[in-house]
Amino acid sequence: MAKKKSRPTKRRTKVTAVKKVKAKVSTDFVKSDKALREHLLYLLGGGGAHLNFEKTFAGLPPEFRGVKPAGTPHTPWQLLEHLRIAQWDILDFCRNPEYKELEFPAGYWPKTEAPPDDAAWEKSLAAFRADLKAMQDLVANPSTDLFARIPHGQGQTILREALLVADHNAYHFGQLVLVRRLLGAWAE
Numbered sequence: 001m002a003k004k005k006s007r008p009t010k011r012r013t014k015v016t017a018v019k020k021v022k023a024k025v026s027t028d029f030v031k032s033d034k035a036l037r038e039h040l041l042y043l044l045g046g047g048g049a050h051l052n053f054e055k056t057f058a059g060l061p062p063e064f065r066g067v068k069p070a071g072t073p074h075t076p077w078q079l080l081e082h083l084r085i086a087q088w089d090i091l092d093f094c095r096n097p098e099y100k101e102l103e104f105p106a107g108y109w110p111k112t113e114a115p116p117d118d119a120a121w122e123k124s125l126a127a128f129r130a131d132l133k134a135m136q137d138l139v140a141n142p143s144t145d146l147f148a149r150i151p152h153g154q155g156q157t158i159l160r161e162a163l164l165v166a167d168h169n170a171y172h173f174g175q176l177v178l179v180r181r182l183l184g185a186w187a188e
Helices: 010-044 053-057 076-095 118-140 158-183
Strands: none
Touching: 010 118, 010 158, 053 118, 053 158, 076 118, 076 158, 118 158
């Protein structure tokens, strides 16, 4: 006796359709997640209309590091240290369940207008670079849920904090370019 071909039941057809939709949604999410991470990394690296860290600080003569041009609130040293401290603080908030807020605003600015020496300047540059790389690594890691609330926060997400770093850095890089122009230390 010949075996009868079984016809797909409505239930089996529906289950198959749901599986296909879920697979498509999953694939689309992975593509979107990857695209979002790439966009964030581009912003953090100074892409698009943003300045990047290396260009902003490159070639600044040491004699200008502690100089505040008339009408400006900060020296290059103060801006570098503020950028370093704020970025470190945001990164620490993202990774450290024992995070402690710095005193605002005093905890986010250096106490002096000039670096104590060349070594302090270089150390601050290196620390900024290392923390920027750590934030980029956090964003690039596929196991980092960009949308999950940071457990010890008040609704913040890694996505929000990464955007905050990119925006904050861009704002103060712009300030430094203005200071450098006023000092005659910015090559167009």
